[in-house]
Amino acid sequence: MQFTKLTCRLWFQRVSRHNKDFCSKVPKTPKWEEVDHTRIPNVPHIDQEMINHLERVSLVEFNNQAGIERLSKAIESANKLHMVNTDGIEPMESVLEDRMLYLREDKVTDGRCKQEVLSNAVKTIEDYFVAPPGNIPLKTKERDYGSNSKGS
Amino acid sequence: MWSKQWKSVVGLEIHAQINTESKLFSGAENKFGGPTNTQVSLFDAAFPGTLPVLNKGCVEAGVLTALALRCTVNKVSKFDRKHYFYADLPAGYQITQQRQPLAVKGYVDYCISDKNNFQTKTANITQIQLEQDSGKSLHDEKDKISLIDLNRCGTGLMEIVTEPDFSDGTDASAFVKELQKILQTIQTCDCKMEEGSLRVDANISVHKPGERLGVRTEVKNLNSIKSVSKAISFEVKRQIELLENGGVVENETRSFDTEIDETVPMRDKEVKTDYRFMPEPNLPPLHLFDNESVKTVASKISVINIDDIQQKLPPLPEDTRKRLEQQYCLKRRDVAVLVDNSGLVDYFEEVMRLSPTTNAKLVSNFIINQLLGVLNDKKFTIHNCPVTTDDFGRLIDLVQTEEISYSTSYKVLDEMFEHPNITPEDIVEQKDWRQISDTQVLTNICEKVLEEHPKIIAKYRKGKLKYLHTLVNKAVIDSNNKGNPRILKQIMEDLLDNK
Numbered sequence: 176m177q178f179t180k181l182t183c184r185l186w187f188q189r190v191s192r193h194n195k196d197f198c199s200k201v202p203k204t205p206k207w208e209e210v211d212h213t214r215i216p217n218v219p220h221i222d223q224e225m226i227n228h229l230e231r232v233s234l235v236e237f238n239n240q241a242g243i244e245r246l247s248k249a250i251e252s253a254n255k256l257h258m259v260n261t262d263g264i265e266p267m268e269s270v271l272e273d274r275m276l277y278l279r280e281d282k283v284t285d286g287r288c289k290q291e292v293l294s295n296a297v298k299t300i301e302d303y304f305v306a307p308p309g310n311i312p313l314k315t316k317e318r319d320y321g322s323n324s325k326g327s
Numbered sequence: 328m329w330s331k332q333w334k335s336v337v338g339l340e341i342h343a344q345i346n347t348e349s350k351l352f353s354g355a356e357n358k359f360g361g362p363t364n365t366q367v368s369l370f371d372a373a374f375p376g377t378l379p380v381l382n383k384g385c386v387e388a389g390v391l392t393a394l395a396l397r398c399t400v401n402k403v404s405k406f407d408r409k410h411y412f413y414a415d416l417p418a419g420y421q422i423t424q425q426r427q428p429l430a431v432k433g434y435v436d437y438c439i440s441d442k443n444n445f446q447t448k449t450a451n452i453t454q455i456q457l458e459q460d461s462g463k464s465l466h467d468e469k470d471k472i473s474l475i476d477l478n479r480c481g482t483g484l485m486e487i488v489t490e491p492d493f494s495d496g497t498d499a500s501a502f503v504k505e506l507q508k509i510l511q512t513i514q515t516c517d518c519k520m521e522e523g524s525l526r527v528d529a530n531i532s533v534h535k536p537g538e539r540l541g542v543r544t545e546v547k548n549l550n551s552i553k554s555v556s557k558a559i560s561f562e563v564k565r566q567i568e569l570l571e572n573g574g575v576v577e578n579e580t581r582s583f584d585t586e587i588d589e590t591v592p593m594r595d596k597e598v599k600t601d602y603r604f605m606p607e608p609n610l611p612p613l614h615l616f617d618n619e620s621v622k623t624v625a626s627k628i629s630v631i632n633i634d635d636i637q638q639k640l641p642p643l644p645e646d647t648r649k650r651l652e653q654q655y656c657l658k659r660r661d662v663a664v665l666v667d668n669s670g671l672v673d674y675f676e677e678v679m680r681l682s683p684t685t686n687a688k689l690v691s692n693f694i695i696n697q698l699l700g701v702l703n704d705k706k707f708t709i710h711n712c713p714v715t716t717d718d719f720g721r722l723i724d725l726v727q728t729e730e731i732s733y734s735t736s737y738k739v740l741d742e743m744f745e746h747p748n749i750t751p752e753d754i755v756e757q758k759d760w761r762q763i764s765d766t767q768v769l770t771n772i773c774e775k776v777l778e779e780h781p782k783i784i785a786k787y788r789k790g791k792l793k794y795l796h797t798l799v800n801k802a803v804i805d806s807n808n809k810g811n812p813r814i815l816k817q818i819m820e821d822l823l824d825n826k
Contacts, residue, residue: 232601234412268405268606276611278629279354281347281384285368286355292364292372292477302363303474306414308466 210255218250333570335533335563336540337499338491341506342484343516344460344524345388351459351483352379352422359522363476371481373417378609383631385483386613388515389429389457390636392485395513395643396452396506398433400633402615406457406607411600414475415462423458423486425604427612430455436645437505438663439498445660450502451490460484479523485516491530491540496559500552503527507552508644508666520550527555531562533570541566542576546583546590558583562590647672655679655687664695670709671699677716678723685723693723697740705744713747714740722751729811731755732762764811766818769802772810773818776802787823795819 219225221243229246230236237243289302298305350357353368370377393400405427408420433452438445462480464473487506493499507525510516518525527550532543546562549555561583566576581590616624618634642650644666651662651672665671671694678690698719702712722739725731731739735755742754755761763769776798777784787794795816802815 228601232410232603269608269611271611274611275629276381276613278383278386278631279349279380281349281382282354283349283356284354285349286353286366286371288369289364289367291369292367300472300474303465303476304364304414306464306473306475308468308471308473 210258215254216257218247332535333533333567334536335495336491337493337559338530339489340528341487342526343510345385345483346516347384349382350481351382351385353481357482361478366478371477386631389485390633391513392515393430393455394637394640395509396433396435398430398452398455400430403612404429405612406610407604408607410603414473415464421459422607424456428454428456435505437502439501450492453488453490456486458484458486496556499559500556503555504552512643526550529559531559533563533566542578544579544581546581549583554583557588558590657691661691674709678720681717682720685720689723701740714743718751725751729764731760735760762811763806763809764814769810769815770818772802772805773822
């Protein structure tokens with residue numbers, strides 16, 4: 176979301192400045208702007224509860240202290256996007272947003288390919304996929320996330 | 328005692344499967360009960376590289392439904408991804424319309440009737456959104472596995488969200504019934520709750536009047552009208568008892584156990600769900616048109632005109648109720664019964680068309696009080712009713728002209744079911760069921776009754792008017808149930824007054 180805002184902003188600036196050659200959306204020369212770090216929002220404290228939550232919704236394990244640091248860096252880097260002024264600019268969700276959405280006629284044209292559908296399944300019983308029961312919580316392994324993550 | 332101090336508030340979320348040939352975003356078949364995993368496209372199974380293609384039929388059905396529920400259809404609506412992990416959702420997200428749904432702000436008029444009460448209420452619709460259904464899981468408790476069938480995965484759903492406008496289970500279930508009738512009339516959903524094509528979630532809270540709304544619980548997947556009513560009633564009672572005893576209502580998801588008629592906490596409840604909504608990048612916004620804006624489009628492919636669909640909207644149950652009330656001067660309660668039962672309105676109007684002189688009230692009474700009962704007893708429906716509308720109208724004429732009594736008409740109707748080829752007149756003739764209206768014959772019967780029951784006459788003379796009925800009933804019995812009760816009553820009164 177934030178990334179698209181940035182893209183939008185750059186494009187907007189470019190169009191307004193060089194109205195004649197707006198077919199190219201890439202600046203001709205690289206531009207560098209120093210970011211005032213004091214104005215970037217702080218990286219939130221990442222405690223055990225937050226790690227559990229993130230691991231659960233992303234299905235990614237952070238494994239160790241290095242993983243947590245990498246996450247902090249990533250958040251800090253992403254936070255720089257807050258520096259871009261997007262006031263009054265409608266967020267662009269897709270480059271196709273002004274296109275007509277193609278609508279298909281309501282006809283059966285697909286399916287009936289049980290073999291292919293089941294081909295990646297680890298285990299099947301009578302043409303059903305076999306899955307673990309319900310939502311089972313992520314296994315809690317003993318992992319060392321360092322002392323600073325021992326939060327609430 | 329406590330029930331007066333508490334007020335319950337109920338809002339509903341209804342999932343209605345869209346009645347289309349194929350699924351919402353894939354060309355796989357959309358039919359209930361197909362062989363396991365045969366109605367699944369690679370997109371439905373979330374194979375990498377597959378893309379959603381929106382079904383025009385689903386959008387048209389959604390717009391028609393929105394118009395039937397008097398909603399404002401959004402000219403632009405958008406699709407979003409709602410993420411969660413469950414084995415019957417292979418993509419890890421459901422495509423839905425969270426930010427800008429298909430339609431908003433509508434209302435439905437519905438009737439609530441029980442023994443003492445009959446009233447018409449209005450419920451407000453918050454929004455209607457298009458979304459995908461998930462697959463189905465069968466849980467094998469013993470072997471600790473879930474079996475997944477993806478046939479339902481990707482079926483088009485209309486999620487209909489209401490305002491918290493309902494006061495209790497009876498109220499909410501009356502609304503669901505009306506919604507069912509509307510969707511069946513416009514044929515956008517078959518509403519077979521037992522097959523899961525219409526499922527109801529209820530948000531329930533209680534509070535004291537004048538205070539803030541209480542913490543709500545959500546009861547999920549109610550799959551019958553009875554369950555909607557019972558689950559809400561139970562949940563309201565549970566919350567009140569909990570609060571009365573100093574407890575707190577937890578904001579949680581519950582399910583309804585139909586074996587014990589109680590709501591129970593869902594086993595795999597999560598602390599706080601984070602659905603990580605995001606715009607669906609593979610689907611541009613859905614644009615809809617009206618008569619004005621459609622002129623600006625060059626190609627008519629993929630164009631849906633809301634005004635065209637409005638034209639296709641058939642008369643809805645409430646329209647029919649209002650029309651019958653006015654056209655035939657019927658009571659709303661009776662009209663509601665006719666409209667509630669599929670086919671009855673057509674049958675009624677056919678009878679009225681064939682014999683326009685027949686009293687409409689009498690016809691509707693006969694259908695509601697006699698025909699419906701016999702149909703049920705003999706395991707028929709109005710659609711395969713052996714009694715033709717012509718014969719039924721003639722039966723009513725026999726009653727209207729006092730050829731037969733009201734009570735005899737039950738017996739005649741029964742015979743008509745057994746022998747559909749014999750007319751009601753012939754049945755009355757053959758069985759010798761014609762009503763006696765000859766005053767001389769009836770006067771003789773009445774005089775005999777009065778002679779035999781001097782004690783009852785005495786009681787009547789003391790001012791107990793109900794004994795007149797006792798005497799009339801005795802006369803009816805003495806006439807082998809053939810005497811015209813109206814005339815018998817008249818004669819009996821005259822005789823008593825002149826003695």
